[in-house]
Amino acid sequence: MKPSRSGNMTETERAAFVIGSRGSRLARWQAEHVASFLGPDVEIRIIKTSGDLFLDRPLQGQDTKGFFTKEIEEELLDGRIDLAVHSLKDLPTQLPPGLTLAVVSRRAAVADLLLVRPERVDAARPFPVADGAVVGATSLRRQAMLRRFAPHVGAAMLRGNVPTRVDKLKRGDYDAIILAAAGVERLTLDLSGLAAFELNPRLWLPAPGQAALGIETRENDARIRAALAAFHDETAWRAVRVERELLNRFEGGCHVAFAAFAEPKAQGMTLAVGVEDEAGRWLAVRVEADGDEAAQEAAWDKLMRVVKTGHEEDDWERALCRERRPSS
Structure with missing residues (x-):
């Protein structure tokens, strides 16, 4: 080259x-x-x-x-x-x-990664960050999910490339930050001195096309x-095509808190979609269907119904994250 x-x-x-x-x-x-x-x-x-x-x-x-x-x-x-x-x-x-x-x-790790200064870890909480912590979260999607899953913390704007964001956390500009796990893994960044938690992508939904x-x-x-x-990669293509089409139909982009995670199967697809409504509520739906287009339409119809009523129809109780242990 x-x-x-x-x-x-x-x-x-x-x-x-x-x-x-x-x-x-x-x-x-x-x-x-x-x-x-x-x-x-x-x-x-x-x-x-x-x-x-x-x-x-x-x-x-x-x-x-x-x-x-x-x-x-x-x-x-x-x-x-x-x-x-x-x-x-x-x-x-x-x-x-x-x-x-x-x-x-091919997709890398789809999850978001929560990095926390060790003195601000609160392992007793589902979102393991201490009360009142300042969490760097760039996108509206991450900020909306913080309000849903971690109302005890405050979101702050986080800009800069991936190594710069990690450096800002290490020097104490933030108590915790949220990044795409794929970028951290591709750069093999040194996370020593930080606690790392992988956020469950089936609950803490990723951006369309993430990873x-x-x-x-x-x-x-x-x-x-x-x-x-x-x-x-045809499997990744199937997933991101549906995710991006839903984002496009919702007139999304950086100005809308929107998330989607498609998991193609040999026959059909599991699809989860989330959005913040005008009242500031993070609402999400989950569907399974026999075909990609069928999953897309079912998710769209269900999401519109949930946004209209303001009431979710699925049981979203599951582990929010798991701690990543440093490799020995």
């Missing part, structure tokens, strides 16, 4: 495959992982996005759709890159005309699909 670069390339210098990526450590890992499936003639082009430039802005509001993708998509449409590698949970459901989600990776990588290409570029045939 050729070195990463951010400058313009001449046609004679151009690699067979040019990947567009953000510049964070996690984004580079993701791009390099995809590059390993494309052979030696690959170049990674680092592109700064609004999400990288405005680190003091909360990840919410209508104007933040495409917060981490817009500039990369512009280079893809202009032909300066051949494919873009995204954390799929950050990719809007409605892509610019001419672009498509072409390939999806999968999405490859965005131009619609007519069959070459990338063919080159990444071994990278594409």
Whole structure:
């Protein structure tokens, strides 16, 4: 693989495959992982996005759709890159005309991870953080579930790349933080000195597409699909397609607290969906159906009924998290 670069390339210098990526450590890992499936003639082009430039802005509001993708998509449409590698949970459901989600990776750990300073652990609580603790939680989804499952703590905005967020916790800016487990595992971060709890993804629901990588290409570029045939995971594709479609139907994005977790089976799918209603209540539903589309429609109908009544219909009593022990 050729070195990463951010400058313009001449046609004679151009690699067979040019990947567009953000510049964070996690984004580079993701791009390099995809590059390993494309052979030696690959170049990674680092592109700064609004999400990288405005680190003091909360990840919410209508104007933040495409917060981490817009500039990369512009280079893809202009032909300066051949494919873009995204954390799929950050990719809007409605892509610019001419672009498509072409390939999806196998999912890593779907759960969120709760990291806690040891003096603020309260093991007697289902959400094991002490009363009055300040918990760094970036997304509206995480903040809404904190209000539902841990009303004894306070949520605070948390920005920065994954290592920076962990460093902020270690230096005492927060009592605890919540991160996607997949990013922590991909970077093999040192969590020594912290207590780590894996939040149950069937109760503490993930973002649509969480833990999968999405490859965005131009619609007519069959070459990338063919080159990444071994990278594409059909089971993950089935799951994230349903999750993202439900998010799109709910007119979701960073401005709506919305979660979805699809678990495909050989015949059918189990699907859980959650949303915060206008009254600030976190409501969730769970369905099983024989087909992917049937699960999607059943979940949508059930969610709309629950949002209308404000009363859940499922028994959600189950363990919220389990502690992760350091490997010896």
